[in-house]
Amino acid sequence: MADDRSSQLIILFLVFVVLLNAPILQIFDRKELWFGMPALYFYLFFIWLVLIVVVGLIVRKKRK
Amino acid sequence: MSLSLVIGCSLAYISLLFLIAWWVDKRAERGVSVVNNPYVYALSLAVYCTAWTFFGSVGRATTGGLSFLGVYLGPTLLAPLWYMMLRKIILISKNQRITSIADFISSRYGKSTTLGVIVTLIAVLGIVPYISIQLKAVTFGINTLTHFKSGAAPAPTSFWLDSGFWVTVAMASFTGVFGTRKLDPNERHEGLVAAVAFESIVKLITFSAVGLFVTFGIYNGFGDLFTQATLREDTAKMLTFESSGITPFSWNVLVMLSLFAIILLPRQFHISVVENTSPRHIPKAMWVFPLYLLLINIFVLPIALAGKMIFDAGIHPDTYVLSLPLEKGAAWLALAAFIGGFSAATSMIVVEATALSIMFSNHILVPLLIRMRSIGRNHLVNGAARLLDIRRISILLMLFLAYLYQKSVGSTYDLVSVGLISFTAAAQLAPVVIGGLYWKRATHQGAVAGLIVGFIVWAFCLPLPSMAQAGIISNSFVNEGLFHISFLKPYALFGVTGIDPITHAAFWSLLFNAWTYAIVSVNTQPTMLSLTQADLFVNIHKYISGHEYDILKREAKIGDLKAVLNRYLGETRTLALLSDYQVYNKVVLDDHQTAQADLVSFVETSLAGAIGAASARVVIDSVAKEDPISLDEVMRILDQTREAVQHSRIMEEKNEELKTLTLQLTEANVQLKQLDRLKADFITTVTHELRTPVTSIKALSKIILDDYARLDEERRTAYLQIIVNESDRISRLINQVLDIEKLRSEEPVQQMEQLELTEIVLHAVDGVQQLLTERNIKCTITPTNLSLPVNGNRDKLIQVVVNLLSNALKFCNQQEGRIDIHLKQKDRFVFLGIRDNGPGIPAQARQLIFEQFTQLHSKEQGKPHGTGLGLYITKKIVEQHHGSIRVESEPGHGALFEIILPLSNDEPLDRV
Numbered sequence: 001m002a003d004d005r006s007s008q009l010i011i012l013f014l015v016f017v018v019l020l021n022a023p024i025l026q027i028f029d030r031k032e033l034w035f036g037m038p039a040l041y042f043y044l045f046f047i048w049l050v051l052i053v054v055v056g057l058i059v060r061k062k063r064k
Numbered sequence: 065m066s067l068s069l070v071i072g073c074s075l076a077y078i079s080l081l082f083l084i085a086w087w088v089d090k091r092a093e094r095g096v097s098v099v100n101n102p103y104v105y106a107l108s109l110a111v112y113c114t115a116w117t118f119f120g121s122v123g124r125a126t127t128g129g130l131s132f133l134g135v136y137l138g139p140t141l142l143a144p145l146w147y148m149m150l151r152k153i154i155l156i157s158k159n160q161r162i163t164s165i166a167d168f169i170s171s172r173y174g175k176s177t178t179l180g181v182i183v184t185l186i187a188v189l190g191i192v193p194y195i196s197i198q199l200k201a202v203t204f205g206i207n208t209l210t211h212f213k214s215g216a217a218p219a220p221t222s223f224w225l226d227s228g229f230w231v232t233v234a235m236a237s238f239t240g241v242f243g244t245r246k247l248d249p250n251e252r253h254e255g256l257v258a259a260v261a262f263e264s265i266v267k268l269i270t271f272s273a274v275g276l277f278v279t280f281g282i283y284n285g286f287g288d289l290f291t292q293a294t295l296r297e298d299t300a301k302m303l304t305f306e307s308s309g310i311t312p313f314s315w316n317v318l319v320m321l322s323l324f325a326i327i328l329l330p331r332q333f334h335i336s337v338v339e340n341t342s343p344r345h346i347p348k349a350m351w352v353f354p355l356y357l358l359l360i361n362i363f364v365l366p367i368a369l370a371g372k373m374i375f376d377a378g379i380h381p382d383t384y385v386l387s388l389p390l391e392k393g394a395a396w397l398a399l400a401a402f403i404g405g406f407s408a409a410t411s412m413i414v415v416e417a418t419a420l421s422i423m424f425s426n427h428i429l430v431p432l433l434i435r436m437r438s439i440g441r442n443h444l445v446n447g448a449a450r451l452l453d454i455r456r457i458s459i460l461l462m463l464f465l466a467y468l469y470q471k472s473v474g475s476t477y478d479l480v481s482v483g484l485i486s487f488t489a490a491a492q493l494a495p496v497v498i499g500g501l502y503w504k505r506a507t508h509q510g511a512v513a514g515l516i517v518g519f520i521v522w523a524f525c526l527p528l529p530s531m532a533q534a535g536i537i538s539n540s541f542v543n544e545g546l547f548h549i550s551f552l553k554p555y556a557l558f559g560v561t562g563i564d565p566i567t568h569a570a571f572w573s574l575l576f577n578a579w580t581y582a583i584v585s586v587n588t589q590p591t592m593l594s595l596t597q598a599d600l601f602v603n604i605h606k607y608i609s610g611h612e613y614d615i616l617k618r619e620a621k622i623g624d625l626k627a628v629l630n631r632y633l634g635e636t637r638t639l640a641l642l643s644d645y646q647v648y649n650k651v652v653l654d655d656h657q658t659a660q661a662d663l664v665s666f667v668e669t670s671l672a673g674a675i676g677a678a679s680a681r682v683v684i685d686s687v688a689k690e691d692p693i694s695l696d697e698v699m700r701i702l703d704q705t706r707e708a709v710q711h712s713r714i715m716e717e718k719n720e721e722l723k724t725l726t727l728q729l730t731e732a733n734v735q736l737k738q739l740d741r742l743k744a745d746f747i748t749t750v751t752h753e754l755r756t757p758v759t760s761i762k763a764l765s766k767i768i769l770d771d772y773a774r775l776d777e778e779r780r781t782a783y784l785q786i787i788v789n790e791s792d793r794i795s796r797l798i799n800q801v802l803d804i805e806k807l808r809s810e811e812p813v814q815q816m817e818q819l820e821l822t823e824i825v826l827h828a829v830d831g832v833q834q835l836l837t838e839r840n841i842k843c844t845i846t847p848t849n850l851s852l853p854v855n856g857n858r859d860k861l862i863q864v865v866v867n868l869l870s871n872a873l874k875f876c877n878q879q880e881g882r883i884d885i886h887l888k889q890k891d892r893f894v895f896l897g898i899r900d901n902g903p904g905i906p907a908q909a910r911q912l913i914f915e916q917f918t919q920l921h922s923k924e925q926g927k928p929h930g931t932g933l934g935l936y937i938t939k940k941i942v943e944q945h946h947g948s949i950r951v952e953s954e955p956g957h958g959a960l961f962e963i964i965l966p967l968s969n970d971e972p973l974d975r976v
Binding site: 005006009010012013016017020021022023025026029030031033036037038039040041044045048049051052053055056058059 | 130133137140141142143144145147148285286287290291294300303304305306307312313315316319347348350351354355358362365
């Protein structure tokens, strides 16, 4: 259903707006290296990738 | 590296772009769309990544740490909403044939000219700094490649020696040629889009190559690089927001600004909406484009850290992408990186300048020119060429404005700071666009007020202070506030300090913009046109059924108009109308010419008379945009309507017919019922008639059988005679019934021969002479010597006369019976009349007596003899002889039956 996808995408937008903005972002603003990367650098790119994958999955569902 | 090598490579690269664009346009002309592909669409959206991304992000990272990422996370966050929002904007734009963001906003608020001008000014003035950083980056790049480590480029003594000037000239001519190669009414440039998509690939590959070289060539991977960075104080600072001095608030505002920019920047609107070939490309672009942004940003921080660790302060961080490979001896990689950066800059400039020149010419220059001196309406070809010239001039103008800005103001700032000024300007369009999409109540006045207020606050907070610092205008208002009011300092409005200028300006300008927009909207009334446009924008899905749209052109061919007229008015009327028009306006219409506005409206008015104003509008609209698909579609729809009207007309006719039929059927039914009743009566009569003789035959036979001996001879004979008579009666009755059946099924009399009617009458009278005598009835025939030849069957005609005579006999006056037979000839007919002096026939019965099964009942005479079939049979036989029978009667004065038969055409027989 097109409506389902729209709602999912809006919720996705709201969730990631929170995840990628202050103050949630400040939780990861640390002087540490995670997996050899600065914590914030790792967090931002990781969330970014998750967002891309989830959008891809939601959009992909329609072909089935 | 020599300057000629750099310039040679750049020119070769530009030639490649021309080749790609030329090839794609060529294929598009043949109907093969290369850019009609979701990946090409997503890649062309990456025009978002400019020299800012390529060179500026690294520079930004050295001072602001990870804050450069905010510019890419905004678009990423908005991507999920494209599914609804971008699709909606695209559908509206294709439906309204919108060619730019200024066009979009002006259309939404009642096709307002004022708004078009305001948005164009905001866009042009706001984007000039953005263009300037592209020029600066290319100049930077060339200087870095040619003068690396050999000291800074010598300060130019005049602009003739300034590489920035020549870069501007080169870019202006490139854009002028590239962006305005042809004039497309939909502002679609497939070649341009393909070139931009190609440049996006070049950007990503070259930047990643430098990143990989730095991370894995100079250092041993991410771990090594980041670990070393944490060991130095200046690089460790870059790894967190807190230490790099980025406040959470400014990060959030930056994300919001870039979120708006991805849709509102003129070039983004142009690529994602105007150049969009199908909304079906959106879902794929929703994840491919963010993925592109992610990939191109992975190595920004590593390059910035490496540059910081390797170079001392002498090298500008904005050039690290070039200077790191140069430092490590990879000159070829530096050259490739320069081509990548050059791609980023050229794609931005070409698309941005094209988009801005469309706005500038459509909303400012052309209206101005038309007002100054009306452009000849007949010279369309000239007009198109002139329009392209106007576009080229606008491009030139904007690029030199950008050059001036860069020379005077931009040189003191780094790339990203200048770019963000433009982002803040573009964000001023956000309230009116978002409100326009979802808030029907928003008015034109609200939009104008909001935009003006937002633009003034933006100008006051960002470009004006920077110009003041560059010494162009007085500096006093920056430090002391406007009119020496301390609340009006451009970097600290209302005394709020501690926020960086961009965040500060973005916050206040958007706040005032949105408030003014909302408050003025609520307190003003929208115009009619504004209301309809608002409904169309907000509820676009109501107006568009499918997801596809047609590409429409804006000109009407005279041939098309003629075709439409022919279709609805017919050829004669069309010719008459058009020749009237030609004579009246003293023009000659050529089918291949483009129709003038007054001809179009003339045709529309003529059509309105035939198919109604609304339909005429639809038809003319479709033709006026010269879209064959849409025209066919409309024709089909209207044909269907016409068919429906015809159908309903036919239905009405059928309905009428049905009514008549029903009436006839009702009448027939009444007749049938009567006949049925008559038949029932007849059967009763016939059975009665049959039973009477049968009863008497049975009774008499029984008497003879039982009392044969006792009956005398005379009695027996009498009884037997009665039995014979009664048997005759039965057989007569049966014969008559059989006769009727025959008459019903028989064809007209088979054996026709020429007969003498007089002879037949005489013969018939002879046959009943016995009865006449018995009943003492006087019978006269006048005249007896007339020759009346008729064609017919002798036996049947005799039967007719006998039937009529028997009838007359039956009803004759019992005491003084009299039957008169008249014969005469008149014209081509013969008349035979038989008159009796019986009681006559009542008027209401006269119609019935010729029907079968009719017997007259009368009180005086009681039940008559016979079967009720005689007259019916008579009438049928006469009709078979092409004649007619009628009756005349006055109750109490007898009845006259008259037979009329056609005279025989054959040679007369010998006189009898």
